[in-house]
Amino acid sequence: xxxxxxxxxxxxxxxxxxxxxxxxxxxxxxxxHEISLVAFLEKPSDIEGVAHLKEFCVHxxxxxxxxxxxxxxxxxxxxxxxxxxxxxxxxxYSDEFTRKIKKLTDAVDFDxxxxxxxxxxxxxxxxxxxxxxxxxxxxxxxTSQQYDRVSHVEKRWDRKIRSKLNSIAMGYWEPRYAEKxxxxxxxxxxxxxxxxxxxxxxxxxxxxxxxxxxxxQPLPLPxxxxxxxxxxxxxMGYPPNVDAALYFCEEILxxxxxxxxxxxxxxxxxxPSPEVxxxxxxxVHVTGRVDDVIPYYQKSAICVVSLRAxxxxxxxxxxxxxxxxxxxxxxxxxxxxxxxxxxxxxxADTPAQFAEKTTRLLHDIELYQHLSTxxxxxxxxxxxxxxxxxxxxxxxxxxxxxxxG
Numbered sequence: 001x002x003x004x005x006x007x008x009x010x011x012x013x014x015x016x017x018x019x020x021x022x023x024x025x026x027x028x029x030x031x032x033h034e035i036s037l038v039a040f041l042e043k044p045s046d047i048e049g050v051a052h053l054k055e056f057c058v059h060x061x062x063x064x065x066x067x068x069x070x071x072x073x074x075x076x077x078x079x080x081x082x083x084x085x086x087x088x089x090x091x092x093y094s095d096e097f098t099r100k101i102k103k104l105t106d107a108v109d110f111d112x113x114x115x116x117x118x119x120x121x122x123x124x125x126x127x128x129x130x131x132x133x134x135x136x137x138x139x140x141x142x143t144s145q146q147y148d149r150v151s152h153v154e155k156r157w158d159r160k161i162r163s164k165l166n167s168i169a170m171g172y173w174e175p176r177y178a179e180k181x182x183x184x185x186x187x188x189x190x191x192x193x194x195x196x197x198x199x200x201x202x203x204x205x206x207x208x209x210x211x212x213x214x215x216x217q218p219l220p221l222p223x224x225x226x227x228x229x230x231x232x233x234x235x236m237g238y239p240p241n242v243d244a245a246l247y248f249c250e251e252i253l254x255x256x257x258x259x260x261x262x263x264x265x266x267x268x269x270x271x272p273s274p275e276v277x278x279x280x281x282x283x284v285h286v287t288g289r290v291d292d293v294i295p296y297y298q299k300s301a302i303c304v305v306s307l308r309a310x311x312x313x314x315x316x317x318x319x320x321x322x323x324x325x326x327x328x329x330x331x332x333x334x335x336x337x338x339x340x341x342x343x344x345x346x347x348a349d350t351p352a353q354f355a356e357k358t359t360r361l362l363h364d365i366e367l368y369q370h371l372s373t374x375x376x377x378x379x380x381x382x383x384x385x386x387x388x389x390x391x392x393x394x395x396x397x398x399x400x401x402x403x404x405g
Contacts, residue, residue, distance in 0.1 A: 001396055002108060003029065006101065006123050007039040007116040008092060010062060012049035015270050015289060016235050017315040018140050021187075021209055022116055028389035030056040036108065038101055040065040040094070059108075061100045085122070086169035092119055098126045112136060112396050115181075118143050118174045124181065134182040134399045138207070141187070141311030142194045144171030146240075149309035149332070153243040175199035182399055185392070187313045188336025207392050208336075210385040211318040218324030218376055219298055221369055226362050228256075228263040231300035231325075233293060233316045236286075237271030240310035244333075248306040248354075249279050255355030260362055265304075268296045297323050301368075302361055305333035306354065313337050317345070318383050321375030326368055328357050338382060344375050 011022035029035055036059035041047055044064055053060045077087035105113075105127045113135045115121055121137055147167035154160040175198035178184045185207040186192045192204045232248060234241040245267050256263050263283065267276060270289035280286040290296065297303075303320040305327060313336035320327050327334075327345040334345060341347040346361065348354035361368055 001033045001111045001400065003033055003035050003112045003114060004104065004110045005035060005037045005114045005116065006120055007037065008120050009042045010039040010046050010049050012052050018116070020315055021140065024210065024212060024385040025389045025392060027056055028385060029393055033393065034058045036104060037061070038097070038104065040097065059104060061104060063094055063097045063100060086166065086173050088166050089119055089122055098123070101126050111400050114138065116140070121177055134396070136183040136185060137178055137181040139184060139186045139191060139195065142191050143174060145194065146311035150239050153309045154239065175202065178202050183395065190336050191312065205395055208383060208388060209313045209315050209318060210383045210388045211315065211322045211379050213322055213380050213384045216319060216322035221324060221372055226301050226365065226368055228260040228362050229300045230263065230265045231296055231303045232265065232267050232306070233303065234269045235271060236267065236269040236276045237273055240307055241269065242273045242276055243308055244306040245276050245279060247308060248304060249284060251351040252306060252354045255351060256358050259359045266296050266300055268293060297325055300325070302358065303327045304358070305329035307333040318379050322379045324372040324376055326361060326371040326375065328354060328361065339378065344378050345371060
């Protein structure tokens with residue numbers, strides 16, 4: 001098959017969950033199919049990733065993402081709103097991006113056009129119609145739910161209102177616009193049901209997030225004493241991660257230190273906000289972007305996922321499980337994953353619960369090893385990228401075969 005992937009940002013280097021997902025599926029699909037990619041460069045320096053992607057992609061086209069000043073955005077946002085489109089979608093529109101898509105689709109007769117994220121969905125309209133070509137839109141999360149949750153934890157009133165308005169706009173537009181695609185995919189059954197509840201006419205399949213179980217092998221387990229070192233991993237400029245880090249440090253960590261006064265926390269991830277940077281100190285280490293996360297898993301005993309907002313499913317949980325590191329998460333943090341509390345991880349939704357379960361895990365080597373072993377088995381059986389990518393390609397071949405028949 002000839003597959004065109006349209007993405008918001010270049011999926012290499014692997015510095016975010018959505019990029020990790022796109023990269024791993026794309027690379028595996030390229031073993032049997034011709035893959036072309038058009039994506040924005042979030043930063044000009046990201047162009048260094050093009051050479052690597054060209055090792056297995058037939059075409060890689062990029063456009064520098066231009067972040068305009070707020071007043072310069074207003075005319076486009078108003079125009080989108082008047083035409084019935086969520087105003088936020090205008091921020092990702094680019095004439096140059098459109099020209100590159102048109103040029104590529106005029107030159108290549110693609111079997112499948114795969115668009116990552118609903119916010120990029122409007123680029124489907126920029127492609128010349130084809131009776132034989134199929135299209136797929138990949139919901140990494142249900143955006144309206146994501147914005148709604150952010151509105152509940154956002155402290156600034158202007159951002160809170162903006163998030164709520166975006167939630168309403170995307171909640172109306174997303175499930176209706178998805179009808180223009182041959183297939184919609186979500187990362188969990190929960191998100192699939194949300195989408196179908198909003199529009200039962202859609203064809204929606206679950207293509208879960210995964211982990212490279214060959215690359216991420218279990219790290220050594222503590223033999224006797226579990227070091228009181230905790231890890232929070234994520235894009236630290238993303239509002240739900242910012243809230244999670246602040247929530248953990250302000251409301252949970254002080255309770256943990258009542259029992260383990262030497263407990264330390266590593267906050268690892270790119271673009272830390274000023275609020276997150278201010279957490280650094282007193283056994284809290286804010287690293288910013290790192291080239292390799294494995295050393296931080298090695299020095300940390302437990303991964304904490306204190307999310308109170310966001311959507312989709314967390315690759316960081318699957319990654320921790322593959323490495324044999326137990327996870328303590330909120331219900332929102334682990335939603336969409338086929339996990340059981342006390343079997344694969346621990347779930348805690350209040351500061352007191354989170355602190356109590358963290359303290360228990362730091363002192364219970366049998367529970368620690370139980371969660372490590374079962375978490376690893378879970379990702380091996382259900383969240384390996386190889387069968388996940390195969391499932392998506394099988395769906396595409398069925399779509400094309402049905403069209404030919």
